[in-house]
Amino acid sequence: MKFMIPGLRPLTPEIVMTVLALAILLADLVIKRKETLATLSIICVFVVAYTFSGSLGTAFGGMFISDGYSTFFKIVFILNVILTVLISVKYIAIEKVNLGEYYGLILFSTLGMMIMASAGDLIVLYLGLELMALSTYILAGFIRYDVKSNEAAIKYFLLGAFASAFLLYGTSMIYGLTGTTNLAAISEYINQHGLTGNPVLTLAMVFLVVAFSFKIAAVPFHMWTPDAYEGAPTSITAFMSVGPKAAGFAVMGRVLLHALYPIKPLWATVLIPVAILTMGVGNIVAISQTNIKRMLAYSSIAHAGYALLGVIAGTADGLASMMTYLLIYAFMNIGAFAVIIMLRSEGFKGDMISDYEGLWHTHPLAASLMIVFMFSLTGIPPTAGFMGKFYLFASAINAGYMWLVIIAVIFSAISAYFYLRIVMYMCMREPRQTVALSTSPSIGLALAITLAGVIVIGVLPAQVVNLARIAFP
């Protein structure tokens, strides 16, 4: 321990993650059974999670912050890895891409997310974002022989690179204006020099918001989402819909509520139309989808719109509600994807909504689970989706955005139509073909975890809410 630099303690989780992810990448060379790598990845993230408790503090002069806020998001990321890996094991074998790099890339992508959540500096933020994004581009195109998967990767890559440019441009403008990239110092400088009305700062803020909106798939920067979600391997779609989105929200909360808090009215003015459009386009376009992965892509756009309400509220409760919602969203969305992934079997894609006809009659258990996740995504109690939405709406109303919440609840009611359509296909139609489910113990475990999450948080949300509330300083 002699060589340990004292200031590195806050980075312990990230360092451990890097070392173990590299170890898994190397282990791939000697281990022939790739299922072992899946187990190792899960053990790896558990070890990382174990280091959270001792890591609170800041490093590198405030460039890296490990606090309750970042830890909450890291828990979401870890959960995301566990669930993704659990639903992947059998699936990537069916897709014939059972390669070891898959798990390494997931871990590196998650490492990027963790760095983003802890970023106290725009440069660190950019580093984390690129690490996350580059790994995810590869994962999206992981089924090399599939044209759609390639298309997903290239679209995601091009638009993601575009978004990175926006981020860098915004960062450079802020640096030019304030002479710093440190989030706390930026806000201090704005306050001291009365820059709140500065047009360059406004432009920089708009650029940053654009870049984050790409990552969380907010309208009008959502164009990549449906194609990327549809083409990517289903397990990676689940991964992408939760991880990068949550990471995007993490940095959004940190940048807007720390660095740019002095110009809150300005960014709220920008975000409000974005949120309305996001909920509107997401929910309305989802109605006309025939492919379930595409439908859930639009649904994930809509859910980003709801979560934006928490950021717009701009209060501690607002952020806590956004964090709670993302955690809940991880459970219900990956749960839904776990069911979707079971329908994929040798020679049967099973990603059309019509493939779900009569599923309740042929596979009652899988269909019942899907019903729970669909109702949770709609936000019907006693599921977790309702609690999350309630908290978001309550904090937005408390911050004075009642009319925005009225719009949100109307869109939420509209969303019932397409979620219930899945329930309708499963329960109220006769099966037209026999669908074989590719089940495995690991998917069963993932379903059990997600179901428990959706029900337990739905009935007893007190613990999760408290965790999110104390997280934000």
Next chain:
Amino acid sequence: MEQVMTNSLGFPVLSTLIFLPLAGAVLLLLMPRAQEGLIKILALSASLAAFIISLPLFTGFDKSTHVMQFVERHKWIPAWNINYSLGLDGISILFVLLSTLVTILCVLISWNSIKTKVKEFYISLLIVEGAMIGVFCALDFFLFYIFWEAMLIPMYLLIGVWGGPNRIYAAIKFFLYTLVGSVLMLVGIIVLYLYSGRTFDIVELSTRVYPYQMQLWLFWAFFAAFAVKVPMFPVHTWLPDAHTEAPTAGSVILAAILIKMGAYGFLRFSLPLLPEASKAMTPVMLTLSVIAIIYGGVICLAQADLKRLIAYSSVSHMGFVTLGIFALNIQGLEGGILQMVNHGIVTGALFLSVGIIYDRTHTRQIADYGGVASVMPLYASLFIVFTLASIGLPSTNGFIGEFLIILGGFTSNQWAGLLAATGIIIGAGYMLWLYQRVFFMETGPKVAGLHDMDARELITLLPMVVLIFWIGIYPDTFLGFMHKSVEHLIDRVNTGGMHGPTVARTIMEVIK
């Protein structure tokens, strides 16, 4: 004044009532699918047990006070100050009893008519029962909303999976209408919660005073949820589809309990929380009620489908209920509450009866029937009782309810009373004409040779017959429950929450 009374029964009776059916549902879930007989018996035992447990409420209720009784209170989500609190007063108790009774009848009537997915059917039914009872018992607005929304899920499945040919359309229409109304109410609930310093406690909320402008907004937010459920004109269009396409048990639950939740919402929330807005909106509400009474009745005359006719008659009858509630006087309110119970009994019984004959003929078209009285005399004699009760013949329960409502209506607004009374005449018209077309005239080909009711079906209908005459001849057993609570409610509405009710009463004494 102490607003609640602790539970005198020695065990948490209301929680038991809510969770016993849910436990029954979980038990059914674990049963093997093939054991259909056992599944039915288990469902029947669960509903019977809930009914037996609810009987002490009937006997143990203290009629001399308006405060909440059988109260249970536990912390649930401390961060949001949400409590799991339950209790009953004179307004809600009858609906809990009606819910437990109706569920038994629903299990019995579905015994032979549900042939597919038997297990899931009874699971849904029991979940609906638990949620219904929860709605009437909840003393926390958040908890109320949870039950209110949660019952949409099993109800959606009941209509959509086991319903008639057009069931998918009816189920989604039902769900979307109700959901849009409910989410607007949710916004209202949150506003109320934040304004009152973060509490959802219904008893406490209904002692506060809210600014008039806010009351108006909240009134319409709540209206969106409750009016859809009642259903009031012009948001009633989901009801004919849902009632018609639902399986018999679903129609009975919809008619007997679910649509009462809307009127109950007005009584429990709109009136005591927003007294001034309620008073100001009386003309609108009375107009909508009268339109529902007459419009619903006239439409019944044109129906060719048995269930659809009874469904539209519900629109008309619920118009009477809202008329009584918004007459805002003792007679009107008591009549309204009693008429809710009556409508639950009579329309529930009518849907049960239609279910009995539908199981035999598999047609709902009135034109396919005729001469049923000659082949099923026992059935015909029970059906005439329900028909007359629906019309409101003296000595049946319908008479008491409608009489009180029209009395209250006249006191409040003469035109409303007058127009509502014409609704009764229209009611007599369509019900008697229906009876004539189905039971008399030429015996139709589908009717010939039908066997009369068996013991199970008779047992299903008998409780309703008993209740019809009990309420019709000695209504005080039931009205007695509500006197104090209704008085308290009227006090609250008339004083606008400005003074304590006792002060108001003293002032009234002085004026007299």
